[in-house]
Amino acid sequence: MTDLNEFYRHWLHTRRPDVPAFKSAADVPIDVQFAHVVRDKASHRGVGLRSGLRELAAGAPNQDYLEEIGSLENLEYLDLGWPMTATDLAPIGKLTKLRTLRIDSPRAIADFSAIAALPSLERLFISNAKHLRTLDFLRPLKSQLIALGVEGSMYTAQTIATLAPLEGFALEALFLTNTKLEDQDLSPIATMPNIRILGTGINAPRAQFYALRDAKPDLVCQWFDEKAWGSFKDPKPPRSMQ
Template identity: 45%
Template sequence: MTESATASPSAGSILGNRFRGHVERDWTEWRERHFYPDAAAVPHDAERAWITRDKRNWAGIGARPALRHLVAANVDQPLLDEIGNLRDLERLELEWPTLASDLAPLLNLTKLRFLSIDSPRKLADFAPLLDLPALRTLLITNAKAMTDLAWLRGATRLEVIGIEGGMLSPYTIPSLDPLASLPGLRAFLGVSTKLADRRLMPLAECPALEFVQIACVAPRTEFGRLHAARPDIHCDWFDPDLPDTLFPRR
């Protein structure tokens, strides 16, 4: 048996999958059981559905009140308006690309606990999402129009925050200062990012923080400071065996 076949997932990988909700969504199962060519094919009692917008194939998805988990790709504003009718939705994943320009319809989803938005091309202001009373996980990927994280100062209910870049286009975070002291934050996810001020210590002020999955955005000394201040946090970059060449210089 090969080493790759016997290797166990790392602690970071396990935690990352858990906080990203991947353990609750198997893509193979979804393709086989929950993918629908159009909204008309979604059973009225279906609790899960995955649909990719193609012309008007989405029409009627808002009339599926049993839905609790929806994956939707290529979402424009009319489709997002329709999704806003799913008042009992608990998990929503807007897959690449997100073309809607107004998040207001999502404010109807008062039971929504998990929201991910991939490549929002026309959205710059995400602060309204913080008014969702049940929201605990918010993942935003490749939001090129989002200038900073200042709006997250009010994210007192969020437990998982993901601010990430695209595979070929890292997102530059000016500073992590807005996250300092967020009372409920348990995980910060920042893959494919850069950090302009290269300061990680604002994360040390988050009392519930237990996991950081981030690009190597700061010098080794800065990761060392965070580890010393908060040894209870797991971050793969704390590993003393990693070579210095992986870390940026100041």
């Protein structure tokens, strides 16, 4: 399970533990391919000129930082780290080679549609997104995403209306850690032909997990094991059923 998690999550800091960290874009060598650049006021200025960058962890990105990132046409991996104050994701729509996108706590983002226009995107992870309630915007990525995470923070659950927009997706891995499903329905996962791993908290009744286990016996999920439930109880039913 751990190996599968690492493979699909594809984090920069685990794949490249020696990735150089910079406090100022001015210190980033012009030909560097991998970097971690944390913004302090305007210290990000000039990162858009580092055209050789293929993988970037961007700390504290505001809108100006995101505009510069939009100039990095060779970027394949982008981690937009906390605290993210950018208000518009439109600049990432220019990143046609981007394969992995991670967005942590986008508190001011209400429109995620720019993500669906990324032609090379394979892995997408969004966590603690204050204004994200529906997954409808993901529909254009049905045949290209192999890993998806829509997750909450350590203390705040990520509320999602339903997984229905993901029906038939080509996903191999789905991560729903600390995610609250309003309809508590896991059946859309059973329609995913390639699904291998489901990492999730208890966001549906036990019967839902067992039904999914029966439909997808090769799927890896800790809640398929009856012993894992111990004293855990089903979540409260949706309001429509109360």
